Amino acid sequence: MMHLGLSLSPFGHHPAAWRQPGAMRQALDFGQLAAQVQKAEEGALDFVLLGDAPARRPCVDLPPQTTPFEPTTLVAALATRVKKIGFVVTAGSAQHELYNLARRFASLDLISQGRIGWNLVASGPTISWNKEYVAVVTALWGSWDADAFVYDKSAGRFFEPNKMRVLEHRGEHFTVRGPLNVNPSSQGKPLIAQALTAETFDFVAHSTELLLVTNASQEAGRGMVIEARQLLASQGRDPAEVRSLANVVPWIGATRAEAWNRFHQINELSSQESLESRQGYDVIGTATDIADALQESFERGEFDGFTILPPIAPVDLHAFVDCVVPELRRRGLFRAHYEGAALRHHLSLKPSRRPAR
Amino acid sequence: MAGGHHIAAWRHPEAYARAGVDIHHFISLTQIAERAHMDMVFFEDAAAIRERNPRLASQAARSTSFEPLSLLAALAVNTSRIGLVATASTTYNEPYGLARTFASLDQLSGGRAGWNLVTSASELEAENFVSSGLRPHAQRYARAEEFADVALALWNGVDAGAYIVDGVKGIYADPTKLHPVNHDGAHFSVHGLLDSQRSPQGRPLMVQAGASDAGMNLAARTADVVFSAAQTLAEAQAFYTEIKSRLAQFGRGPDDLKIMPGLSPIVGATVREARAKYDALQALIPDEVGVALLASYLSIKSLTDHPLDGPLPDMPPNAGIQSRQQLIIDLGRRENLSIRQLARHFAGARGHWQVIGTPSQIADEMESRFSSGGADGFNIMPPLFPGGLEDFVTLVIPELRRRGLFRIDYEGTTLRENLGLRPLTR
Numbered sequence: 020m021m022h023l024g025l026s027l028s029p030f031g032h033h034p035a036a037w038r039q040p041g042a043m044r045q046a047l048d049f050g051q052l053a054a055q056v057q058k059a060e061e062g063a064l065d066f067v068l069l070g071d072a073p074a075r076r077p078c079v080d081l082p083p084q085t086t087p088f089e090p091t092t093l094v095a096a097l098a099t100r101v102k103k104i105g106f107v108v109t110a111g112s113a114q115h116e117l118y119n120l121a122r123r124f125a126s127l128d129l130i131s132q133g134r135i136g137w138n139l140v141a142s143g144p145t146i147s148w149n150k151e152y153v154a155v156v157t158a159l160w161g162s163w164d165a166d167a168f169v170y171d172k173s174a175g176r177f178f179e180p181n182k183m184r185v186l187e188h189r190g191e192h193f194t195v196r197g198p199l200n201v202n203p204s205s206q207g208k209p210l211i212a213q214a215l216t217a218e219t220f221d222f223v224a225h226s227t228e229l230l231l232v233t234n235a236s237q238e239a240g241r242g243m244v245i246e247a248r249q250l251l252a253s254q255g256r257d258p259a260e261v262r263s264l265a266n267v268v269p270w271i272g273a274t275r276a277e278a279w280n281r282f283h284q285i286n287e288l289s290s291q292e293s294l295e296s297r298q299g300y301d302v303i304g305t306a307t308d309i310a311d312a313l314q315e316s317f318e319r320g321e322f323d324g325f326t327i328l329p330p331i332a333p334v335d336l337h338a339f340v341d342c343v344v345p346e347l348r349r350r351g352l353f354r355a356h357y358e359g360a361a362l363r364h365h366l367s368l369k370p371s372r373r374p375a376r
Numbered sequence: 377m378a379g380g381h382h383i384a385a386w387r388h389p390e391a392y393a394r395a396g397v398d399i400h401h402f403i404s405l406t407q408i409a410e411r412a413h414m415d416m417v418f419f420e421d422a423a424a425i426r427e428r429n430p431r432l433a434s435q436a437a438r439s440t441s442f443e444p445l446s447l448l449a450a451l452a453v454n455t456s457r458i459g460l461v462a463t464a465s466t467t468y469n470e471p472y473g474l475a476r477t478f479a480s481l482d483q484l485s486g487g488r489a490g491w492n493l494v495t496s497a498s499e500l501e502a503e504n505f506v507s508s509g510l511r512p513h514a515q516r517y518a519r520a521e522e523f524a525d526v527a528l529a530l531w532n533g534v535d536a537g538a539y540i541v542d543g544v545k546g547i548y549a550d551p552t553k554l555h556p557v558n559h560d561g562a563h564f565s566v567h568g569l570l571d572s573q574r575s576p577q578g579r580p581l582m583v584q585a586g587a588s589d590a591g592m593n594l595a596a597r598t599a600d601v602v603f604s605a606a607q608t609l610a611e612a613q614a615f616y617t618e619i620k621s622r623l624a625q626f627g628r629g630p631d632d633l634k635i636m637p638g639l640s641p642i643v644g645a646t647v648r649e650a651r652a653k654y655d656a657l658q659a660l661i662p663d664e665v666g667v668a669l670l671a672s673y674l675s676i677k678s679l680t681d682h683p684l685d686g687p688l689p690d691m692p693p694n695a696g697i698q699s700r701q702q703l704i705i706d707l708g709r710r711e712n713l714s715i716r717q718l719a720r721h722f723a724g725a726r727g728h729w730q731v732i733g734t735p736s737q738i739a740d741e742m743e744s745r746f747s748s749g750g751a752d753g754f755n756i757m758p759p760l761f762p763g764g765l766e767d768f769v770t771l772v773i774p775e776l777r778r779r780g781l782f783r784i785d786y787e788g789t790t791l792r793e794n795l796g797l798r799p800l801t802r
Contacts, residue, residue: 126443170393180430194507
């Protein structure tokens with residue numbers, strides 16, 4: 020079964036999306052962002068990806084993924100507006116104190132009832148620093164056995180003390196006593212996603228469960244996934260326990276000519292420079308053409324699915340959910356409705372619980 | 377929050393055991409407070425489990441909780457008028473990230489967010505962040521002063537309407553309305569701008585609760601609201617006068633800062649009923665938990681070497697919370713209480729002022745402190761949720777309204793307006 024995510028963008032992922040005639044500044048309002056998330060849930064998509072570009076808000080340009088909100092808190096608000104769809108949220112390791120980040124994401128996983136993933140940006144100073152950071156965050160998420168909280172009023176026992184793990188971590192870069200002061204969620208731990216790039220390549224084998232392939236070339240992305248799977252296997256991880264989703268920018272038209280027209284028209288509004296910094300590959304045509312392209316790419320085996328980057332939002336999101344998703348369903352490639360409640364379930368990953376003892 | 381402010385609330389037959397992990401419970405409590413037109417909800421915090429001993433920790437519902445800023449975001453979009461205040465540490469955060477997050481929460485709530493600035497006095501918190509242990513009080517406050525300045529400068533760096541998003545002209549922001557921060561200080565180097573519009577209330581509300589000399593100075597310079605813990609009217613008045621008298625040296629007037637002591641009301645139709653509610657909760661406190669909590673408020677390792685029915689031992693000052701420590705020692709001496717009695721007394725409301733009685737008795741006490749220079753308002757800490765909050769809202773608030781002491785409807789849309797604070801202008 021194909022997996023599908025939506026990368027959220029107020030105006031759309033094309034660099035000139037906010038300059039489209041009819042683009043309204045209300046697109047930046049919470050209500051409009053929530054409406055996009057609700058539309059993605061209507062299509063039973065696996066997750067919504069919240070990107071981040073902290074401190075990048077130039078006066079004349081608008082990075083497509085940014086919203087006026089800080090993503091690791093915005094997601095809590097969005098999660099209360101939908102019931103099933105998961106969220107993958109971007110946060111840099113250098114931006115958050117380790118304990119705070121572990122706690123924020125565990126809390127988000129509780130607020131959303133097990134629907135959270137962390138899109139890890141390893142922004143710390145060195146690889147060894149980042150690896151220790153992620154290892155300790157993961158260990159903090161394992162502070163509690165699945166059956167630790169018993170809420171036994173008469174015995175006065177809120178949790179079983181022998182089911183709590185005090186970390187007492189003293190490493191090269193971090194000292195963290197633990198335990199995490201947040202209950203585990205129904206999926207056990209938030210899952211960890213990471214963009215697959217030349218810079219992150221060695222790091223992803225370490226802890227990532229969801230690889231986000233951001234190449235503008237489909238072939239290059241495919242090549243990276245093949246190499247990443249070899250790397251995972253060489254490090255003793257089962258490549259089948261990692262999902263690889265390619266970023267796709269779908270240009271959908273009632274006819275091919277219409278789709279190509281839209282593509283050309285908006286490119287005229289953009290500088291060459293901004294077009295080269297794109298984060299996925301274009302597929303252009305009718306809903307059937309898009310479904311064909313996704314099916315062909317999916318069936319080659321490297322990609323477990325796709326993160327959809329609507330070039331213009333919300334119109335291309337609506338077109339994708341209303342026209343492409345039903346076509347994928349007719350072909351038996353995508354779920355008709357959610358089968359579970361947790362993000363790990365949507366992505367066919369095992370729950371990551373510290374087992375009951 | 378969660379099950380209730382009483383330490384043993386979660387054991388009460390009416391308590392919802394899973395309160396702490398149910399976001400809908402928090403949303404519903406906040407909506408109850410909003411329907412009653414209360415000014416704000418407030419979340420205290422610790423970035424650590426609060427008790428070192430696993431056996432003691434396992435008896436307390438406060439050992440785990442939602443992380444407050446993510447909680448605030450969830451509440452912001454499920455309420456429309458009530459203020460939302462959460463605690464965050466200047467010792468274990470960086471100013472850009474925290475200022476950005478509060479600006480975002482303020483935007484998300486339409487100008488209803490507030491930051492309770494703390495410097496984190498607990499060793500258990502320190503052990504989750506640094507290898508060098510708890511930093512001395514003075515060092516934490518020096519960092520907090522600079523942290524607050526950077527946050528204020530970042531919030532003030534964006535004028536109203538700075539981000540115009542004019543796609544036709546291709547202009548995202550009006551550069552004349554952006555004032556990038558260029559800060560190089562002893563603790564932080566911050567150069568940049570926030571990516572949110574200016575807050576509808578100018579900036580997030582600044583709240584503090586430190587009552588040490590350094591804490592009061594920081595509050596007098598930067599806070600809009602101060603939370604306090606005062607047992608008696610005299611203590612409340614002394615604290616009130618002290619903070620307000622410090623405002624002038626920072627060019628501020630007495631109305632620029634509101635003082636809101638904590639109050640745990642135990643409401644009954646009769647005194648007997650209120651007392652019975654209190655006794656039922658007190659009976660649920662294990663001595664072990666109460667004594668350990670007392671020790672932690674006193675910032676000492678343990679009291680178990682001393683007889684429970686004897687008085688508190690003499691204690692030297694230390695790096696932890698200094699003001700609350702004195703409050704406890706004073707009460708013990710004044711009322712000649714044993715360790716066990718003090719422990720029960722403090723464990724219940726966790727050091728805050730407790731009033732047990734009928735709606736009119738509680739309103740009398742509140743009115744007395746409000747009208748005699750002890751408080752500008754109160755931070756209500758219901759012992760049990762939702763019952764304790766519903767009691768306050770349905771029984772005490774109508775009585776306060778009859779006396780003309782509490783609003784019938786919200787005055788404005790922002791937290792700042794509802795608190796009657798002067799608008800901020802750039």
